[in-house]
Amino acid sequence: xxxxxxTTLLFVGPAVLWLAVFFGAPVVATLWVSLTDEQGVxxxxxxxxxxxxxxxxxxxxxxDTFWVMxxxxxxxxxxxxxxxxxxxxxxxxxxxxxxxxxxxxAPYIVIPVALAILWGxxxxxxxxxxxxxxxxxxxxxxxxxxxxxxxxxTSVVIGLIWLSTGFYTTLLCAGVDxxxxxxxxxxxxEGASRWHQFVRVTIPMTWxxxxxxxxLWVIGAINTFGxxxxxxxxxxxxxxxxxxxxxxxxxETFDPLNGSLSYGYGCAIAVMLMLLVAVSVALIRRAFxxxxxxx
Amino acid sequence: MRALTxxxxxxxxxxxxxxxxxxxxxxxxxxxxxxxxxxxxSVTDVAFFAGRLFVWVWVxxxxxxxxWLVVASFKDEATVFTSPWSxxxxxxxxxxxxxxxLFNLTDAFLNTVFVVSVSTMLVVAVSAPCAYALARxxxxxxxxxxxxxxxxxxxxxxxxxxxxxxxxxxxxxINSLWGVILIYVGMNIPFTTFLLVSFFxxxxxxxxxxxxxxxxxxxxxxxxxxxxxARPGLSTAAIITAIGLWNEFLIALTxxxxxxxxxxxxxxxxxxxxxxxxxxWTALFAGxxxxxxxxxxxxxxLSNKIIEGLTLGSGK
Numbered sequence: 001x002x003x004x005x006x007t008t009l010l011f012v013g014p015a016v017l018w019l020a021v022f023f024g025a026p027v028v029a030t031l032w033v034s035l036t037d038e039q040g041v042x043x044x045x046x047x048x049x050x051x052x053x054x055x056x057x058x059x060x061x062x063x064d065t066f067w068v069m070x071x072x073x074x075x076x077x078x079x080x081x082x083x084x085x086x087x088x089x090x091x092x093x094x095x096x097x098x099x100x101x102x103x104x105x106a107p108y109i110v111i112p113v114a115l116a117i118l119w120g121x122x123x124x125x126x127x128x129x130x131x132x133x134x135x136x137x138x139x140x141x142x143x144x145x146x147x148x149x150x151x152x153x154t155s156v157v158i159g160l161i162w163l164s165t166g167f168y169t170t171l172l173c174a175g176v177d178x179x180x181x182x183x184x185x186x187x188x189x190e191g192a193s194r195w196h197q198f199v200r201v202t203i204p205m206t207w208x209x210x211x212x213x214x215x216l217w218v219i220g221a222i223n224t225f226g227x228x229x230x231x232x233x234x235x236x237x238x239x240x241x242x243x244x245x246x247x248x249x250x251x252e253t254f255d256p257l258n259g260s261l262s263y264g265y266g267c268a269i270a271v272m273l274m275l276l277v278a279v280s281v282a283l284i285r286r287a288f289x290x291x292x293x294x295x
Numbered sequence: 296m297r298a299l300t301x302x303x304x305x306x307x308x309x310x311x312x313x314x315x316x317x318x319x320x321x322x323x324x325x326x327x328x329x330x331x332x333x334x335x336x337s338v339t340d341v342a343f344f345a346g347r348l349f350v351w352v353w354v355x356x357x358x359x360x361x362x363w364l365v366v367a368s369f370k371d372e373a374t375v376f377t378s379p380w381s382x383x384x385x386x387x388x389x390x391x392x393x394x395x396x397l398f399n400l401t402d403a404f405l406n407t408v409f410v411v412s413v414s415t416m417l418v419v420a421v422s423a424p425c426a427y428a429l430a431r432x433x434x435x436x437x438x439x440x441x442x443x444x445x446x447x448x449x450x451x452x453x454x455x456x457x458x459x460x461x462x463x464x465x466x467x468x469i470n471s472l473w474g475v476i477l478i479y480v481g482m483n484i485p486f487t488t489f490l491l492v493s494f495f496x497x498x499x500x501x502x503x504x505x506x507x508x509x510x511x512x513x514x515x516x517x518x519x520x521x522x523x524x525a526r527p528g529l530s531t532a533a534i535i536t537a538i539g540l541w542n543e544f545l546i547a548l549t550x551x552x553x554x555x556x557x558x559x560x561x562x563x564x565x566x567x568x569x570x571x572x573x574x575x576w577t578a579l580f581a582g583x584x585x586x587x588x589x590x591x592x593x594x595x596x597l598s599n600k601i602i603e604g605l606t607l608g609s610g611k
Contacts, residue, residue: 011424015488019447019485022480023455026457033457033458040464086346086349087346099354102598111544111586111587111590113564113567120567121364136380253457270453270454274450274451
């Protein structure tokens with residue numbers, strides 16, 4: 001087909017230009033600002049090398065947020081994947097499968113702040129639905145101060161599990177639906193138990209989907225912001241026990257009440273986040289790499 | 296040294312399991328329908344029953360939570376928490392009036408509609424030609440561009456927004472909806488382009504050849520042949536982008552501090568924070584219902600398309 005260089009430019013140019021200005025340039029600028037003591041537009045900033053990064057590694061707040069993130073990543077992740085696998089198995093042979101899946105999935109497309117409000121209403125120690133329900137069924141002994149210091153982090157993690165599981169279940173279901181039925185029929189004929197079918201057929205055949213799901217979970221967990229911010233702060237500053245690096249970055253950089261408006265420091269946190277995403281994605285890719293399976 | 300022994304142990308272990316595998320499988324043949332396998336089956340049945348119960352508790356729990364909120368938005372402030380499980384005999388719409396008047400959700404709603412629709416149209420308009428070029432043509436830099444787009448999909452927004460904030464405050468673009476739109480489009484181009492590349496690849500190539508034989512120019516082929524064919528893919532991309540932006544939080548929170556410029560997410564956050572000072576929970580619930588309604592209607596109508604687009608799109 002005849003096509004001039006100008007045609008290509010016409011098709012690709014706008015996207016490339018947009019990305020250069022609103023993606024490429026900001027990434028480079030973030031790297032640069034993270035090496036300065038930038039305090040704002042009106043202040044002069046100077047190059048301070050890696051000082052922001054060394055400060056970061058010694059900052060007890062940042063180290064706490066890092067632990068919070070790791071706990072969400074691994075404990076929350078283990079729960080989300082365990083439940084998603086279970087749901088996927090159950091949904092495969094359940095009536096009203098589509099309906100159940102659609103309801104489970106719904107939180108994923110709902111405004112995180114609205115979910116946070118809903119979760120707060122459910123767990124409020126005085127007026128919350130959960131405690132009132134426990135009273136109603138005579139299990140008042142199980143009532144807890146769900147939003148208090150002892151429980152707030154657990155409440156956040158369970159909330160994240162609740163709103164993510166539907167998405168991962170659906171993702172796994174989509175992978176399983178692509179497996180030809182005759183694999184299971186053959187396994188059935190061989191007398192393989194369900195557990196055997198799961199380990200020998202389902203897992204290997206959905207391996208790539210599981211890998212993708214793991215990558216998405218890691219990216220999502222590292223960046224998670226809206227739900228935690230709104231839930232543990234109830235519209236104000238979030239509880240310190242639930243600060244993730246992303247929340248700490250926001251407060252340090254943009255919240256004059258809680259931070260120092262230190263843009264350079266914030267950018268250093270951002271760069272750490274990006275490195276973290278890159279390294280974990282590379283590790284997961286490597287762990288899940290294998291020969292392509294054709295089916 | 297220790298690592299080495301561990302390694303040999305591991306290989307030994309794996310060897311022994313592979314040796315064991317065959318006999319175990321052979322034993323578990325269909326011929327042996329003894330009492331033991333029946334017992335195993337009933338255990339599986341119980342496990343499946345428990346699992347199904349768990350699924351339904353999850354689904355019904357989620358539904359009740361949502362329905363409770365809708366019902367609560369029609370109750371009055373006095374009974375909403377004192378008798379949380381009661382259903383009001385006469386629905387009260389005052390909360391909706393409060394949400395709109397006291398908390399000025401109209402502006403937030405209109406701002407959100409404006410920002411989301413303009414950004415979505417721009418994202419698709421900019422991404423579609425680029426995706427088409429990447430899917431169909433080989434040109435200088437196409438490999439690099441694909442790589443950059445793939446890398447950009449995983450880049451957290453946090454890495455973008457500080458310098459943009461500094462630049463915007465220099466030129467007075469903070470609190471500008473257009474400023475936010477520019478960022479939103481940039482954020483969404485990588486993923487949307489990816490989604491559309493795989494979509495354009497799935498379209499048959501003969502169509503363009505036929506169009507070219509008829510003497511149709513590249514541009515005309517794109518607009519009159521390919522774009523109409525790609526409509527399902529474009530609409531999926533548009534819906535996914537729109538949902539993501541309707542819910543977007545971090546950029547809106549950072550860049551739109553003026554309450555005239557709030558989007559719904561920030562309006563809701565502000566309303567929620569207000570409950571500390573003047574409690575009007577039913578108005579808050581009404582606000583939540585108002586901001587979720589468009590999405591939930593869309594979801595009820597197109598749930599399969601939305602679910603598919605979000606999962607398959609990210610599965611690629």
